[in-house]
Amino acid sequence: MPITRMRMRPWLEMQINSNKIPGLIWINKEEMIFQIPWKHAAKHGWDINKDACLFRSWAIHTGRYKAGEKEPDPKTWKANFRCAMNSLPDIEEVKDQSRNKGSSAVRVYRMLPPLTKNQRKERKSKSSRDTK
Numbered sequence: 001m002p003i004t005r006m007r008m009r010p011w012l013e014m015q016i017n018s019n020k021i022p023g024l025i026w027i028n029k030e031e032m033i034f035q036i037p038w039k040h041a042a043k044h045g046w047d048i049n050k051d052a053c054l055f056r057s058w059a060i061h062t063g064r065y066k067a068g069e070k071e072p073d074p075k076t077w078k079a080n081f082r083c084a085m086n087s088l089p090d091i092e093e094v095k096d097q098s099r100n101k102g103s104s105a106v107r108v109y110r111m112l113p114p115l116t117k118n119q120r121k122e123r124k125s126k127s128s129r130d131t132k
């Protein structure tokens with residue numbers, strides 16, 4: 001039987017509420033707006049244990065990384081995390097609040113109300129029509 005793991009949105013909410021990852025915070029909890037530290041690895045002072053810990057946690061959670069078995073690969077962790085975030089229909093980036101440059105680079109996101117089954121079906125059928 002396959003091991004079930006927590007979906008990304010509830011996992012992310014748990015990480016934000018835990019206050020264990022520096023810079024991963026609610027900006028406005030009522031509006032479900034939060035920020036993720038997004039410092040570029042080429043920046044001076046970048047530290048894998050400080051600046052990639054969210055991405056590493058997601059890689060461990062998904063089974064893509066096991067400490068001691070593979071070499072740490074923060075570039076891939078971050079890319080996989082970004083792709084997973086972009087694929088979520090109920091989380092969107094608030095681009096005008098995100099800061100892409102410098103040592104305080106962050107991405108700001110908003111969690112939308114979860115889609116109902118009918119909305120998901122509707123969205124799926126629209127996307128399949130668009131590709132035809």
